[in-house]
Amino acid sequence: MDSTNISAIIIDDEPEAIHLLEMYLRFFPNIQVTGKETQAQKGLDLVKQNLPDLVFLDIDMPDMNGLQVADQIHSENFRSEIVFTTAHPKYAYDAIDIQPLDFLVKPFCIEDLEIVIHKFQEKTEKKKFSRKVELFIQSQSDAPKIKLPTTNGVLITGVKDIVMMKSKANNCNLYLQDGTIETITRNLNILAETLNSPALFKVSRSTFINLKYLKRVDKKNLKCLISFGHNVLEEDITKSHLLHLEKLDLFPTLP
Known part of the structure; x- marks a missing residue:
């Protein structure tokens, strides 16, 4: 105990x-x-x-x-x-x-x-x-930015600007707060380890979401609702990751 x-x-x-x-x-x-x-x-x-x-x-x-x-x-x-x-x-x-x-x-x-x-x-x-x-x-507004390699060069961004990360073959797509999508030439798990942020939560084998933008979780249909600006995304969440999220007791969920 x-x-x-x-x-x-x-x-x-x-x-x-x-x-x-x-x-x-x-x-x-x-x-x-x-x-x-x-x-x-x-x-x-x-x-x-x-x-x-x-x-x-x-x-x-x-x-x-x-x-x-x-x-x-x-x-x-x-x-x-x-x-x-x-x-x-x-x-x-x-x-x-x-x-x-x-x-x-x-x-x-x-x-x-x-x-x-x-x-x-x-x-x-x-x-x-x-x-x-x-x-x-709350501290993300003062957090240092990081330089990430892209297919066209480099992206300089911070965790607060990352809405979602999705695996794409050996690369990773970053969905950003401004509505753009950047392809990072690193696989998802390596990128998550590099960013090392408790705000980034794994909802499936191929996807991380930023808890800052999580609006709602639909337990019945295993969906996450992510809202940023005028944009709304719906993303799948596995049962095991839903259970983990529920144990954290951070956000309201639908029955």
């Missing part, structure tokens, strides 16, 4: 439930319980003060229930992920709009908790990658 430290707060009106969850969490050395509270409002104050990574939140509590607490956490744009702990699975439907990380239905075991923590770590990694790509794309 990832060794990155994860802070957590437990809010539950039953002290025994808090104690049991805290005992389970001790099996995960990277989880640090930074607060625990039996009253919903005081628990909400703890979240505001500590800004934890995870909030284990009971739903059925007096005065203010867990759904109301979660709604306030989200309304103030805290980045804490919420895990509802409840003995009543019926509440799951009411919590759909809140989009919690997960539910733990009491009584739960340590294996259930391990699944939740693994899910949190996966989601965190996706966010990190998404931010990495976002920062890279």
Whole structure:
């Protein structure tokens, strides 16, 4: 399991439930319980003060229930992920709009908790990658240009200007932002290695696209919609590459 430290707060009106969850969490050395509270409002104050990574939140509590607490956490744009702990699975439907990380239905075991923590770590990694790509794309305006050999001479361009790269025999066609197509006298994989950019994503054996220009993905028909200027391109994406893209969780997809 990832060794990155994860802070957590437990809010539950039953002290025994808090104690049991805290005992389970001790099996995960990277989880640090930074607060625990039996009253919903005081628990909400703890979240505001500590800004934890995870909030284990009971739903059925007096005065203010867990759904109301979660709604306030989200309304103030805290980045804490919420895990509802409840003995009543019926509440799951009411919590759909809140989009919690997960539910733990009491009584739960340590294996259930391990699944939740693994899910949190996966989601965190996706966010990190998404931010990495976002920062890279933003930085492209200042990125140095590169000289590439063409059939007619050389092309001086930057990754930000490349919309798509497609294999063509031993060469490669570059589809550029200005609508032109240049043939580079290098094969696709060598060119991709030379450019070495996380913004260039492989959608099939013969094609890379620039994520900056990806508008939409149609999962049913395995198509990518690429938009630049007044131009729109539709490109195939294989199932395996679609799965990879979905795991990155960067863009909206059609069912």
